[in-house]
Amino acid sequence: xxxxxxxxxxxxxxxxxxxxxxxxxxxxxxxxxxxxxxxxxxxxxxxxxxxxxxxxxxxxxxxxxxxxxxxxxxxxxxxxxxxxxxxxxxxxxxxxxxxxxxxxxxxxxxxxxxxxxxxxxxxxxxxxxxxxxxxxxxxxxxxxxxxxxxxxxxxxxxxxxxxxxxxxxxxxxxxxxxxxxxxxxxxxxxxxxxxxxxxxxxxxxxxxxxxxxxxxxxxxxxxxxxxxxxxxxxxxxxxxxxxxxxxxxxxxxxxxxxxxxxxxxxxxxxxxxxxxxxxxxxxxxxxxxxxxxxxxxxxxxxxxxxxxxxxxxxxxxxxxxxxxxxxxxxxxxxxxxxxxxxxxxxxxxxxxxxxxxxxxxxxxxxxxxxxxxxxxxxxxxxxxxxxxxxxxxxxxxxxxxxxxxxxxxxxxxxxxxxxxxxxxxxxxxxxxxxxx
Amino acid sequence: xxxxxxxxxxxxxxxxxxxxxxxxxxxxxxxxxxxxxxxxxxxxxxxxxxxxxxxxxxxxxxxxxxxxxxxxxxxxxxxxxxxxxxxxxxxxxxxxxxxxxxxxxxxxxxxxxxxxxxxxxxxxxxxxxxxxxxxxxxxxxxxxxxxxxxxxxxxxxxxxxxxxxxxxxxxxxxxxxxxxxxxxxxxxxxxxxxxxxxxxxxxxxxxxxxxxxxxxxxxxxxxxxxxxxxxxxxxxxxxxxxxxxxxxxxxxxxxxxxxxxxxxxxxxxxxxxxxxxxxxxxxxxxxxxxxxxxxxxxxxxxxxxxxxxxxxxxxxxxxxxxxxxxxxxxxxxxxxxxxxxxxxxxxxxxxxxxxxxx
Numbered sequence: 001x002x003x004x005x006x007x008x009x010x011x012x013x014x015x016x017x018x019x020x021x022x023x024x025x026x027x028x029x030x031x032x033x034x035x036x037x038x039x040x041x042x043x044x045x046x047x048x049x050x051x052x053x054x055x056x057x058x059x060x061x062x063x064x065x066x067x068x069x070x071x072x073x074x075x076x077x078x079x080x081x082x083x084x085x086x087x088x089x090x091x092x093x094x095x096x097x098x099x100x101x102x103x104x105x106x107x108x109x110x111x112x113x114x115x116x117x118x119x120x121x122x123x124x125x126x127x128x129x130x131x132x133x134x135x136x137x138x139x140x141x142x143x144x145x146x147x148x149x150x151x152x153x154x155x156x157x158x159x160x161x162x163x164x165x166x167x168x169x170x171x172x173x174x175x176x177x178x179x180x181x182x183x184x185x186x187x188x189x190x191x192x193x194x195x196x197x198x199x200x201x202x203x204x205x206x207x208x209x210x211x212x213x214x215x216x217x218x219x220x221x222x223x224x225x226x227x228x229x230x231x232x233x234x235x236x237x238x239x240x241x242x243x244x245x246x247x248x249x250x251x252x253x254x255x256x257x258x259x260x261x262x263x264x265x266x267x268x269x270x271x272x273x274x275x276x277x278x279x280x281x282x283x284x285x286x287x288x289x290x291x292x293x294x295x296x297x298x299x300x301x302x303x304x305x306x307x308x309x310x311x312x313x314x315x316x317x318x319x320x321x322x323x324x325x326x327x328x329x330x331x332x333x334x335x336x337x338x339x340x341x342x343x344x345x346x347x348x349x350x351x352x353x354x355x356x357x358x359x360x361x362x363x364x365x366x367x368x369x370x371x372x373x374x375x376x377x378x379x380x381x382x383x384x385x386x387x388x389x390x391x392x393x394x395x396x397x398x399x400x401x402x403x404x405x406x407x408x409x410x411x412x413x414x415x416x417x418x419x420x421x422x423x424x425x426x427x428x429x430x431x432x433x434x435x436x
Numbered sequence: 437x438x439x440x441x442x443x444x445x446x447x448x449x450x451x452x453x454x455x456x457x458x459x460x461x462x463x464x465x466x467x468x469x470x471x472x473x474x475x476x477x478x479x480x481x482x483x484x485x486x487x488x489x490x491x492x493x494x495x496x497x498x499x500x501x502x503x504x505x506x507x508x509x510x511x512x513x514x515x516x517x518x519x520x521x522x523x524x525x526x527x528x529x530x531x532x533x534x535x536x537x538x539x540x541x542x543x544x545x546x547x548x549x550x551x552x553x554x555x556x557x558x559x560x561x562x563x564x565x566x567x568x569x570x571x572x573x574x575x576x577x578x579x580x581x582x583x584x585x586x587x588x589x590x591x592x593x594x595x596x597x598x599x600x601x602x603x604x605x606x607x608x609x610x611x612x613x614x615x616x617x618x619x620x621x622x623x624x625x626x627x628x629x630x631x632x633x634x635x636x637x638x639x640x641x642x643x644x645x646x647x648x649x650x651x652x653x654x655x656x657x658x659x660x661x662x663x664x665x666x667x668x669x670x671x672x673x674x675x676x677x678x679x680x681x682x683x684x685x686x687x688x689x690x691x692x693x694x695x696x697x698x699x700x701x702x703x704x705x706x707x708x709x710x711x712x713x714x715x716x717x718x719x720x721x722x723x724x725x726x727x728x729x730x731x732x733x734x735x736x737x738x739x740x741x742x743x744x745x746x747x748x749x750x751x752x753x754x755x756x757x758x759x760x761x762x763x764x765x766x767x768x769x770x771x772x773x774x775x776x777x778x779x780x781x782x783x784x785x786x787x788x789x790x791x792x793x794x
Contacts, residue, residue, distance in 0.1 A: 002461075002709065003657040004716075008451065165451065294441070319441050326441045327450055334449040341443055358444045364458050364525065365567035369709045370660070371456070373765050374716060381765055383714060384758065399760045409449030416456045417567075423447055 004374035005414050006233035008165055008334065014298040015291050016168045020176060022302045023315060024285060025100055029073050029306030030083055030093040030345045031057070035140065038062030041069070043094060049077045051096060054105040054281055058094075065142060067132035070282040072305045075099040084344045086330045088337050093345060096306070109280050116277060121147070121191040124277060131276040133283060137170075137266030138331055140349040143273065146265070149258045153192040157246060157264040158185055158199045160208065161230060161237035164332025167352050169287035170267045172300045174208050178215045181267055184274035186223055188265065197225035200242050200264075203232045234334065235377055235408040239264050253378075253404050268351075283348045290316055292355035294326045307346045309353050325358035334409040364417040372411035372421050378404045382411035386424035394431055402428035461709075462526035464658035468649030469533055469704065475631065475645050476638040480541040484638050490545045491536030492529060494552030495573070499528045502561050527566055531556060534704050535574040537639025538697060538744065543581065547588050551580040570754070572711045575701075575747045582744070625687060628694040640700035643693075650703040663712060663723040664702035670727025671698055674786050678735070681790055698730065701743035711747075713757035715765045721775060722757055726750050728782050736789055 033041040038060035045057045051071040058069040078095030085091040119127075128144035135141045137159070158181065162170040174181055185197050201208045212227045230236050230245040243249045243262055251257045257264065265273070268286060275281040284305060291298035296317035303312065313319070319326065329336040330344060333354050344353070372382040380401045388396040402425055411421040476484045503518045535552055555577025560569045581588075627634055631642025640646070653659040675689035682688075692698070706712065706726050713722050726746050733742025757763065764771065 002660050005453070008453075319439055321439050324441050325444050327446050328443050329448075329450060333451050336448055336450075338445045338447065338450070339443070340445050342440070354450075356450055358446070359452075361452055365565065367458055367461070367567050367709050368712070368714055369461065370714045370716075370719075373714050376765065379765050381715060381763070384760065396760060407448070409451075413449050413451055414453055414456055416461060417458055418452055418456075420447070422449060426447075 002369045002371055002374070002416075005371065006231075006235075006375060006377075006410065008163075008234040008410075008413060010165045011291075011293075011333075012166065012168045012171070014166065015289055015300050016171060018299060020169075020172045020287060020300040020302050021315075023307065023312065024302065024304055026073070026098060026304055026307045026311060028075070028078065028095050028097040029304055030081070030095050030308065031069060031072065031306050032083075032085060032091055032093055032345065032347050033058060033069065033080070034060065034091040035085060035347070035349075036087045037065040037140070038067070041092070043069075043080070045077045045094075047077055047079055050099075051075065051077060052103045052105040053284060054108045064145070067134070067142065068130065068282075070132065070284070071096055071105075072284040073098045074101050074103040084339055084341060086337060086344075086347055086350055088339060093306075107280055111278055111280065116187065117190075119187075119190070119277070121193075124187065124191045127280065128273065128276055131280070131282040133269065133272045133276050134348060135266055136268035136272055136283065136286065136349060136351075138349050138351055139266075143265070143269055146263065147188065147191055149192070149263065151256075151258040152261060153194045153258060153263050154261040155196045155198060155247065155263075156185065156188050156192060156194045157242060157262060158197065158267055158270050159237060159239065159242055159264050160199055160201045160267045161242060162267075163202065163234045163237035164334055164336075165234075166291050166333055166354050167289050168291075169289045169300055169351055171205060171208065173267055173271060173287045175211055177271065178211050179219065180271045180274045182212070182215060182220055182223065182225065183278065184270035184272070185225060186220065187273055187277045188270065189224075192263070194263075195224060197223070198246055199225065199227045200230050200246050201227060202236060203229040205229075234410060235406070238377060238406060238408065241377060286346070286348065286350075288312075288346055288350065289352035289354075291352065292326075292329075294320050294323045294355045294357045296320055303346055305346060305348050309344045309346060310342050312346075312353070313342060313355075319355065323357040327354075327356045327358050329354040329356065334413065335407060361418040361420075363419050366417050366419060369416045371414040371416060375410050375414050377408060377410065378406055380404050380425075382421045382425050385428045386419070386421055389424045389428050389431070397428040398432045400428075402432055405429055458525045458527075460656075461658045462530050464653055464656050465530045465704065466526060466533065468652045468658075469530075469537065469639070471645040471648055472537060472639045472642065472700075473533070475642050476537060479631075479641070480638060483541055486545060487539055487541070487543060487548055487638065488533065488536040490548040491539065491552050491577075492532035494549040495532035495535065495556045495577075496528045498553040498556050499561070502557065525566075528556065531560070531573040531577075534639075535577045538574065538578045538637050538700065538705075539581065540637055542588075543585075544588050547581060547585045551577045551585070554580055567710055569710055571751045572705055572708050572747055575705055575744045575751075578744045579748060582739075623691070623695075625690055625694065628691065636695075637697065637700075640697045643699045646699045646703050653703070653707075659703075659707040660709065660712065660719050662716065662720050663707050663726075666720045666723025667702040667706055667727045667730075668693055668698060670724045670782075671731050674728065674731045674783065677783050677786055678790050681787055692731070692734070696734075696741050697743035701730075701747060702726070705744070705747050711751045711754060713754050713763075715758065715763055717765075717767050717771055717775075718757040718763055722750060722754070724775075724779070724782075725753070731786070732789075735786070736793055 040061045043058040052074045055071045056068045057071050060067050075096050075098045080092050080094050082090045083093040125144045125148045133143040189197050209227045228246050272283050288301045288303050290312050328339050328342050385400050385402045405425045409422050556573045559571040559573040559576040563569045629643050634641045654661045672689045672693050675692040679688040729746035730742040
């Protein structure tokens, strides 16, 4: 196969049509006290204290990324234990035992619409900072920093492309809760004084357009928002590709899109903006996909942040018995992180867990077919970087632009010889670092 | 929830394109060559079968013996099914078949075997086997025949209905009397296109069947379609320039494209991914360079045929097409402008050459 290929089989039929299952009353939740960016933390509560939903129980320190920690259920605080994080490291987690009363903290209020209409950009940024909203698509980048941009913004793009195979939680979120997303977008447009909003979806997801268009005409006739169908390929959901496809705008490597007057947010994040602005609520629950070919009953869940994934796997009737080796992947199957155990927790930024039967691919020598070069969305030459890594030629790796790689995994996916090209490029990236 | 399988850690991505395999790619080349092969057997009879078998077996057996010897030298225990043996992914078979199809029908079997074995050894295994070779094994083997055993590689022309020019190929005639229209009487264009009743190498006479193979490969995306297009187009345009300069008709460029190994070489030899550049623009430039070199050899060289030589020559320059300082995976304005300039220079060279030499 020598071609520029960006079609990845998407396997979304496993979960796409099924209604989301609510699982909002776990026995107990585990809240991450550290994450990839914040290594230290302060915990304001101790074993045995009573907390309510939305209450601040501590703060993660990380300079720029400092953020308060919120309780996601009401109940009693338990001990601090070590659990696996999305990044693959073990981090401290505090347990909160659910009292099933679902009492909200007094800070959670219903802001009337006329108050919201008066909010300025700075006030909204402050609310988002207090509610520690981050990019829920997986980046975990604090939303308040993005929203506080000083550049004039003319277009806000809501990224609902969800190009990773298997995942359908964003899809279900729009189908089931379109108003939350549109209100969130309305608040963002208001904060940034942008004149145009675009909701970017994949071209094969027609139901999303139907739902959004209907809600737009009925509920928000004045909102300057359009639903735009982008290409049906991978990685269409990469921010740069979204701008390229939706606006014809090429943001060069190393520059922020805000410089060009555009900004993008993930769908879940937009829904999170709505919750924070309207109800003063932090992210206490999220849409979550549990799928894969080695699980009995793939399903989308609406879960509390902090729910144990073991419990969700049990709800999905467990692993299929015909596979004795599986990969448990947090995130999508192209970019996600594989874990060593299923003892993991749904954090704010975990979009999904995918359980795949473990396959060992037979690697053959590279036949220089060039598919990786044709397909690379970052426009680098993965096979050349691989050769540079094999010879440990750092200067060459730098010249080949290995640092531009976004690790989308397409080069390994299309490889004729089934070589794990992405791993080589990743190695090169580590060796040369980011020379921006 | 009683059953928990072993959880294995891998790195992303966890999916692979199922239909992307080396076996599929190489098998497709064999399938695309089948019509050409069948036509060769129909045309030249049992001698074609012998030559093709000798070509394939010489390459495959040489590869097998080579890997067994290497394993012996590495003091590994003997196995009939060698771990590095590449017959299962068709690569040696493809090289052998292509090599056989480029041969003249009168080539003695021992010449085929010696050149085939040397070809795959020198072009492929001296450089480290599959994926490491600089030169196309089939092209190198063919050149070994052409240079070492030139007098043996004759066109016996078992084809009956050519009068007066028995044993001479279209290009042979064209080389002797470059710009005369007389040859058209012996070789009408439809005959060159279909290959019926045309003398020449086993597989390269029928442009039609080669095109069918090319379309199959193109549909299956098993080769880079830009290389043959650039190659054939370059030969056509350059020959067209000469035709304009000399006042010849459209038959002249068409003869150049349809005769000899241009179609065969462009579709099956130049597209060998291992010995061609890696990025899309480089491949177009590579196809152009092949066409240019082929045409220069044909017009000004002593040899009637230039395809295999041009492929070997340009094989050497593949790393410079991919050189990091100027290679870029997408077409750029600057690159396209430079390329246009090079085309103009190439045309000027050909015109000057024809003016002073031809």
